[in-house]
Structure formats: structure tokens, C-alpha cells
Amino acid sequence: MPLLTFADTQGQAHAVRFAEREEIRIGADEGWSNLTLPAALDVAPQHAIITRSAFNRLLMVIDLAGRATRVNQHPVVRLRVLRQGDTLQIGRCDLTVWEVQIRRLEAGDPVLGKKCPVSRRVFQVGMEVIACPGCGTVHERDSWFLIEHCAAGCDYPNRQVIMDTLPSWMLVERHLDQDSRLIELIENGKVLQDGKFCQAGQARDQVPFQRGQHAVYCPSCQTPFHLECFVTLPTCPVCQYDITGLINRSFGVQNGG
Ligand SMILES: [Zn+2]
Ligand SMILES: [Zn+2]
Ligand SMILES: [Zn+2]
Structure with missing residues (x-):
């Protein structure tokens, strides 16, 4: 599941996880934003939106503030694709994009007892899994790395994202x-x-x-x-x-x- 990580002005680490197909609105206006950042760090009230391309399922950032949004130091002109590990700068806030994450299953995880759609193995504590960033379907680690597209049919381009x-x-x-x-x-x-x-x-x-x-x-x-x-x-x-x-x-x- 896509994740943004960042440190606040006190150096405190934060992580924001977002659900599939949801867009993230980033700004200083608490009423509008899903992720509120301080206006003192040059964040506009309605600064940027992160969403997923309907065409290729990749993450994109849309700049609403005009020139105060950067990806890896490059200003975003209207919109730009976000890749794993990119640094997204909103005003003077640095966020890191984690599109795909491997996680090790712990006791109590809701997917325990369900099956990987590729290997058909039952998920157990200690197994490493990856949730499809496009639809959230959980796959065994190696299954996710073996397939060209998401096995749950959402067409997420696994191989392209791995190479990127x-x-x-x-x-x-x-x-x-x-x-x-x-x-x-x-x-x-x-x-x-x-x-x-x-x-x-x-x-x-x-x-x-x-x-x-x-x-x-x-x-x-x-x-x-x-x-x-x-x-x-x-x-x-x-x-x-x-x-x-x-x-x-x-x-x-x-x-x-
Ligand atoms: Zn999928
Ligand atoms: Zn080979
Ligand atoms: Zn070698």
C-alpha cells in the first residue's frame, strides 16, 4: 500500500498510508487536506493532490500551488509520475514516496489464513508479502515479483515498477x-x-x-x-x-x- 514518510519541523518521523483509489490532498488547509502540513513551511492551503493514473495505475502528483512542488529537486509543472523512493517537496517539507513495500506478517494480521492468488499458499506469520498498490490484493513476496501484471486483474504493471x-x-x-x-x-x-x-x-x-x-x-x-x-x-x-x-x-x- 502506498506510503508517504516525512519528518516534521521537530524531526519527528511520520508515515501516511493511503487506501486504494483514494486521492491524497496535501495542503495547509485542515478542512480540505487529508495530509495537513504547516503553512509556515511555504505550504499553500490547497497545495497538491496525489492520485493514481487511470491509464497505467502509476502514482502521480498534481501541483495546484504553482512552482512550489518539486520531485527530486525538479519543479513539477502541472503533474508528474511518482516513483518508489522519490523525494516529494511540498514547500519546504520533504516527503518520501514508498509505492511498494515488503512486509513480514505478524500475529493478528487480517490476511492470515487467506491465500496468495498466485502461489495459492496460505498466509502465515513470518511470511513476507506485498500488497498490490493498485487494488490492495496481498501476494506472497516472490509471487508479486514473478508476475507481469497484478494477478487480481487490476493490471498494475509489476515488472515496469520493479525496473523503475x-x-x-x-x-x-x-x-x-x-x-x-x-x-x-x-x-x-x-x-x-x-x-x-x-x-x-x-x-x-x-x-x-x-x-x-x-x-x-x-x-x-x-x-x-x-x-x-x-x-x-x-x-x-x-x-x-x-x-x-x-x-x-x-x-x-x-x-x-
Ligand atoms: Zn492489483
Ligand atoms: Zn531466468
Ligand atoms: Zn553475480
Whole structure:
């Protein structure tokens, strides 16, 4: 579930969680805002709205105040897509956007006893889960990372968001095509380029990389993997790089809901 975190003027940390499809109105006017911030920090009475695109389900901020809303230091001109880990500045308040969060189930969690729509496993205490940011449906961690779109049918673009969330210094090849060195190229029955194989050891790795797939390179040894293979591996099978740790840092593992 999307979350905004920020520190107030006293340095006190706050988190605002919002329900699916709800918009968040941010401003200094308490009657209008869902999230009220101090006018003394250059926050307009009706400053900005965070909502979700009906087209691609991504989070967007709409600036109502004119030039006093920034994302990662860049002024927002009317509207802008918000991504995981973005810093949203409302006047002089800094907020951090957490679109997707991994959480570890604790006793009393309302999803305990229900089933993941992908793996069909029953949720139990200690399991790591991700709630779909689009519709709230809870998935097992690896299930959420394996699927292209939300399995509950809301069409949330899991893979696109995963690629946007991985650190920008990682090499990601989106939608492999004939320009990629990973896929097999055959012309008139002659092999012009041998395809490369993902080293994850899954059934899909018996054949070389295919057009349209997404590839991610291990940050340490530069071995290419399918995106969905990489993000569900505990460590790189070639160099033992700690992939779970990387994913945990990128997706902010939290205990409880
Ligand atoms: Zn969904
Ligand atoms: Zn590696
Ligand atoms: Zn693979």
C-alpha cells in the first residue's frame, strides 16, 4: 500500500498510508487536506493532490500551488509520475514516496489464513508479502515479483515498477530486441549471433533470452538474468552477490502492517 514518510519541523518521523483509489490532498488547509502540513513551511492551503493514473495505475502528483512542488529537486509543472523512493517537496517539507513495500506478517494480521492468488499458499506469520498498490490484493513476496501484471486483474504493471525501483546504477535491458547481444539472431537459416542463457536454473532458462523479455545484470559480476529470475534469487549463483539484501533495501522491508 502506498506510503508517504516525512519528518516534521521537530524531526519527528511520520508515515501516511493511503487506501486504494483514494486521492491524497496535501495542503495547509485542515478542512480540505487529508495530509495537513504547516503553512509556515511555504505550504499553500490547497497545495497538491496525489492520485493514481487511470491509464497505467502509476502514482502521480498534481501541483495546484504553482512552482512550489518539486520531485527530486525538479519543479513539477502541472503533474508528474511518482516513483518508489522519490523525494516529494511540498514547500519546504520533504516527503518520501514508498509505492511498494515488503512486509513480514505478524500475529493478528487480517490476511492470515487467506491465500496468495498466485502461489495459492496460505498466509502465515513470518511470511513476507506485498500488497498490490493498485487494488490492495496481498501476494506472497516472490509471487508479486514473478508476475507481469497484478494477478487480481487490476493490471498494475509489476515488472515496469520493479525496473523503475531498482537502483539507477544497475544495468537493465528492457524489451530485448535484435540490438541486444543476449538473443539469438538467425538470418536465412544462418546463426548470426548465439543467444545467451539466464543462469538462474529455472525451466525458462533452458532456452536463450527471447525478444520482449527484460534482462538485469548482476551488479557485481555482470551476469545477465531475466528480471523475474534475478529479483527472486537469494544470491547470484555466479558470484554470491546478496540479491535479497539489494531488494530489501530497494523495497523497504517492514514488520507488520
Ligand atoms: Zn492489483
Ligand atoms: Zn553475480
Ligand atoms: Zn531466468
